[in-house]
Amino acid sequence: MKSAIKSGLLALAAVALPAVASAHPAIGEAAGFGHGFAHPISGLDHILAMVMVGVFAFQLGGRATWLVPTIFVLVMGLGGVLGIAGINVPFVETGIALSVVVLGAIVALHVKAPLATALGIIGLFAIFHGYAHGAEMPENAAAAGYAAGFMVATALLHVAGLALGYLIGRAGERQGLFVTRTAGGIATIAGVGILTGLI
Template sequence: MLKKVLAVALVAEASLLAHTGHGSVSGFGAGFGHPIGGADHILAMIAVGLWAAQMGGRVLWAVPLSFVLMMLAGAAMGVNGIQVPFIEEGILASVLVLGALIGFGVKMPVVFSSAIVGLFAIFHGTAHGAEMPLNAGGVEYAAGFVLATALLHIGGIAIGFAMHKLSKASRVAGGAIAASGVALVLS
């Protein structure tokens, strides 16, 4: 399922760059490409969906929604030049911590799980906003990275549902995400 989601995302991105020599056709393409352009963003956003699926219930929609909303708040901060310290470290910490939460099978109430991903989303959003191309429209750019993020969350949820019957499989996936975070920190 994840392969299908990423394939659709890549086809959509490629279609937005169809006019060669002109760069991105819109801010949407630039925004869409940012979350899928780095392993740190991809791993964290899939982890959000996987953790939400692992916990189930209201968390299934509340945690990804919290991430998206706080990511938009972070993007607004980044666009407006508001300094958020340790952005890259916060993004890497999101991969490590979310991977560990999945790996250890940690379940939390909606408010705490939403707060955790919301905090990490501020770092991701600030990076998106600060790196917005000067020629990109802000609304289109935000729509692009929100859609890409939502697709990655959905991919994580799909992986979580697929692994539900293999309860240890999602925990192994969480461990792999955390290990990838360590590798990203070391590189």
């Protein structure tokens, strides 16, 4: 078990290192990338939702393992374009908070949704997350670099969720189910706190 955890953490660090090294704010595209990269990892709501997307994808297995995170990132990019363009999308903050509640509950209850349903759910929430990233882009940031930054950071959070799912799976069926339900339950409670303004 310890060797599995070490392997998972080393793999996660190896994947994250190049992106973190590229995230130093400078000028032009680099400044946009740095700001964009920092945005998803600066809010508890984004972090919890993205990690839950990764765990959900792992639980579904098969094609969903890569398709769920990929579709999320692509649709989130579309939401980011809407935000950068200033096109109004209603209930963004509510949608983001609900994404934490719903995705946490899905993970806690180990919901085996059909792939099309799973993609529909994560696609809906991706619009809200992307819009928030785009709408909060600093004025001095380059749009393309900023979008690339928040998409890379989001993908890395999905990888963290997939790694967490893998490590939970290695813990064994009984212990793994307990850990999954606990992690999903904590995310759901945090989401309710965000939704009600208590967090």
